[in-house]
Amino acid sequence: MKKLIEQILKFGVVGIIAFFIDWGILNLLVGLFHMHNVVAATISFTISLIFNYCASMKYVFKHRPDMARWMEVVIFVISAVIGLLMNDFIVWLSTYGMNRDAYVSQHIEYLIRTNVGKLIATAIVMVWNFIIRKWLLDDTHTPLMMQFRRAGAELTEEEIELKWEESFSHKLGMWSIEHTPKGWH
Template identity: 80%
Template sequence: MKKLIEQILKFGVVGIIAFLIDWGILNLLVGVFHMHNVIAATISFTIALIFNYFASMKYVFRHRPDMARWMEMAIFVFSAVVGLLINGLIIWLSTYGMNKDAFITQHAEYLLRTNIGKLIATVVVAIWNFIIRKWLLDDTHTNAMNRLRGHVLSEEELEAKWERSFSHRLGMWSIEHTPKGWK
């Protein structure tokens, strides 16, 4: 349980830094350069994602010896694309149907709504990212989740469960199908 909490905290720190990068670039592009919010969000999200990948794989998740690096990257890209779509949709919805007769200037309202949408999108995407990456990328298959459910598996039962898991089978498949010369 302690390892899971520590991992969630590390994920949070990396996520906060990535959010600050994302949010800063988003506000620069929308606020200063008057770029469309979904285009700006796509650019800022992508830049923050690059940071997030390297920081997450170095500080949060451990490399699994039963998974090829190319599969790690493919899973990370897949989860990022889904996250980007969620992010774009929520930001688009945040400014959909803006009142043209707003009391404050339209640009200020647009920026405010974009930022509210970004905050909501950040929470939703962070939850999505942690769940998918923990499930498919992490090498810390422990009894922590079973303890939360009130029962603990023996080491043999835990290993057997891991061997049957989709994550392990996907990892083994990726090693077996790694092109020659790739590591």
């Protein structure tokens, strides 16, 4: 449990930095350049995503030895695209119903509503990202085995190993290793 809390805190720090990158670029594009909020949100989200991937895979999640790096990138990109769609929909919804002509005359309201939508989107996408990355990208097998050895649990070591081998994330990881082109290891 302590390790999970530590990991959530690291994820939070990386997320806060990524949020400020995302939020700063969003406000620069909408506030200064009067860009449409969904276009600006897509650009800012994408830029912060690059930072988030690098920092998350270095400081938050441990590489899984049973998964090829290319699969890590694919999972990260697919989950990011889903997160981007959720983000853009919520940001779009935040200004839905505003008169198109009001974008210019009520620019401050447009910017405020965009920012409220961005805050809501960030909270929802953050939860999505942590769950999907923890499930599919993090090496949970090694800590599970160490925890088992320390605690003297109800399950035998063989039962824990069997559960791990039957898990979707392990099967996906093994598939990715088996389907990695030669020379990419």
